[in-house]
Amino acid sequence: MSLAELICPAGTPAALRTAVDAGADAVYCGFQDATNARNFPGLNFTPDELTETAAYAHARGTKVLLALNTYPPAGKVDLWRQAADLGVRIGVDAFIVADMGVADYIARIHPGTRLHLSVQAAASSPEAIRYYCESFGVKRVVLPRILTIPEIRQIRTEIPCEIETFIFGNHGLMVEGRCSLTNYLTGQSTNMDGVCSPASDVEYTRDADGSMSSQLAGFTIDRFGPEEKAGYPTICKGRYTAPHRREGYYAFEEPVSLNLSRLLPDLIDAGVHAFKIEGRQRSKSYVRGVVTAFRRAVDDIRAGRQADIADLVALTEGQKQTQGAFETKKWR
Amino acid sequence: MKMSAGIASGPPLAGRGAVSRLACALVQPLLSRVVRRIAARHPSLFARLGPHQATDFLIDPVELPFALHLRPDPQALVFRAVPRDAAPRAGAVIRGRFMLLLELVDSEEDGDAAFFSRDLEVSGDTEAVVRLRNALDDVDGSIAEETARMFGAPGRAILARLRRSYVAT
Ligand code: SF4
Numbered sequence: 140m141s142l143a144e145l146i147c148p149a150g151t152p153a154a155l156r157t158a159v160d161a162g163a164d165a166v167y168c169g170f171q172d173a174t175n176a177r178n179f180p181g182l183n184f185t186p187d188e189l190t191e192t193a194a195y196a197h198a199r200g201t202k203v204l205l206a207l208n209t210y211p212p213a214g215k216v217d218l219w220r221q222a223a224d225l226g227v228r229i230g231v232d233a234f235i236v237a238d239m240g241v242a243d244y245i246a247r248i249h250p251g252t253r254l255h256l257s258v259q260a261a262a263s264s265p266e267a268i269r270y271y272c273e274s275f276g277v278k279r280v281v282l283p284r285i286l287t288i289p290e291i292r293q294i295r296t297e298i299p300c301e302i303e304t305f306i307f308g309n310h311g312l313m314v315e316g317r318c319s320l321t322n323y324l325t326g327q328s329t330n331m332d333g334v335c336s337p338a339s340d341v342e343y344t345r346d347a348d349g350s351m352s353s354q355l356a357g358f359t360i361d362r363f364g365p366e367e368k369a370g371y372p373t374i375c376k377g378r379y380t381a382p383h384r385r386e387g388y389y390a391f392e393e394p395v396s397l398n399l400s401r402l403l404p405d406l407i408d409a410g411v412h413a414f415k416i417e418g419r420q421r422s423k424s425y426v427r428g429v430v431t432a433f434r435r436a437v438d439d440i441r442a443g444r445q446a447d448i449a450d451l452v453a454l455t456e457g458q459k460q461t462q463g464a465f466e467t468k469k470w471r
Numbered sequence: 472m473k474m475s476a477g478i479a480s481g482p483p484l485a486g487r488g489a490v491s492r493l494a495c496a497l498v499q500p501l502l503s504r505v506v507r508r509i510a511a512r513h514p515s516l517f518a519r520l521g522p523h524q525a526t527d528f529l530i531d532p533v534e535l536p537f538a539l540h541l542r543p544d545p546q547a548l549v550f551r552a553v554p555r556d557a558a559p560r561a562g563a564v565i566r567g568r569f570m571l572l573l574e575l576v577d578s579e580e581d582g583d584a585a586f587f588s589r590d591l592e593v594s595g596d597t598e599a600v601v602r603l604r605n606a607l608d609d610v611d612g613s614i615a616e617e618t619a620r621m622f623g624a625p626g627r628a629i630l631a632r633l634r635r636s637y638v639a640t
Contacts, residue, residue, distance in 0.1 A: 151519075151609035153578075180598050181519040181605030338598040345592060369587050394587075422608050423578040454584050 143437050144413040147430045150182045152192045157423045162434030165202035174222040175206040177419040178333030190229050202232040208257035209333045210238045220244055242275040255279040265297035272300050279303055285464045292409040301412035306399040308417025311375055320374040324356040341372045370394020370457040394457030400448035404440055425454055491554035494536040498552045505618050506550035517545045519606035523599040529561035532569035563595035577613045
């Protein structure tokens with residue numbers, strides 16, 4: 140049986156402590172810059188904060204993973220190298236990387252440092268994963284959310300590293316963050332600047348009838364009726380009209396969150412080593428609620444009991460949840 | 472997790488005129504004390520606000536007879552009750568039921584979830600709101616409890632009563 144480690148999000152020092160106290164096996168976090176894919180205003184850690192909170196986590200047996208999971212623009216690698224050096228000095232337990240140059244730098248300059256391959260690398264075939272393992276010594280791959288459980292089981296037999304899968308949270312998976320939709324509208328790149336739909340480009344307006352419109356860079360991307368549940372202002376989850384669809388429809392994806400609580404035993408059985416909870420941009424309340432629920436569920440399964448997972452739908456985007464491709468390839 | 476109680480649609484009935492002005496005058500001394508104390512105890516809050524220390528936030532608890540004007544500038548803190556018809560032009564507006572806003576401040580509720588359920592409305596500068604949210608979320612402990620403790624037993628009793636009345640709605 141796999142260890143089924145619980146990998147939990149931490150956007151602030153207080154959220155990190157909350158995740159540790161709620162039973163995280165590992166927390167993942169990032170610095171306050173473009174080196175990670177949640178480069179949001181007011182979020183993330185200064186070097187001093189990470190030093191202090193990593194000590195808090197380590198004292199309680201929780202690992203700290205540092206996300207360096209964006210792609211440096213050509214020739215501008217210094218920020219990523221400095222972040223890696225800093226992470227090593229702080230004593231983080233592993234780096235989550237996507238870019239080959241970043242992986243190569245850490246493997247060469249800091250040999251022996253543990254590397255996890257970010258979902259942003261979108262490595263979904265045994266060949267691709269093996270390449271990262273052989274070239275940079277990657278010890279774990281975070282799989283893109285496009286594979287079924289039988290496919291994951293098969294991949295497990297063909298790769299020399301551990302597997303981590305997402306089990307809960309935001310489900311924006313168009314080629315796992317490599318999509319350029321936000322770049323097209325805002326001029327900022329999710330993969331290089333670390334932020335999709337930057338808050339400075341987002342505006343919400345309330346209409347007289349109680350409806351709400353969300354705009355990104357001046358373009359209306361959705362309009363929610365007075366009673367309708369809302370979602371994040373990302374273009375992939377916008378509602379659009381087209382010549383054949385006059386009424387406005389989710390052309391790419393619906394606002395919905397991944398929730399694999401019911402599939403945990405199958406994932407463990409398939410050899411998944413670690414379960415990732417998305418949401419570094421979310422509050423301590425979310426971290427507390429989700430980590431506590433999944434901690435209990437994983438412990439129950441390990442002890443051979445039926446997992447009783449709390450209802451987490453209130454924390455999901457659009458208050459809707461899905462098992463996505465893990466359940467069936469028919470999921471678009 | 473509480474289920475959505477909904478946000479009142481349309482303009483609130485209270486929050487204007489003489490009653491509102493009187494209510495503002497009554498709560499103002501408390502607000503000034505509260506905000507000074509929180510700022511003194513949690514200085515790291517301001518770093519997360521970045522350039523939005525100078526932004527005027529209007530926090531609008533829909534069922535109270537006034538709104539709250541916050542400018543989180545550490546050099547010149549502003550936190551005051553204002554009648555809705557005399558509210559300043561705000562860079563960002565945050566609107567919801569009072570108890571929800573209090574729970575968001577204390578991270579007992581999740582801001583994104585309240586936004587998804589439409590219990591929370593934001594308008595104006597979204598970055599300012601995100602920064603304020605992240606700054607408050609990084610505060611350990613409960614700001615509501617801290618505030619209630621400032622006013623001793625009566626403060627704690629009022630907070631407990633508020634919480635009970637909210638659960639009952
Ligand atoms: S638009 Fe959607 S798929 Fe593209 S980067 Fe943003 S969240 Fe991801």
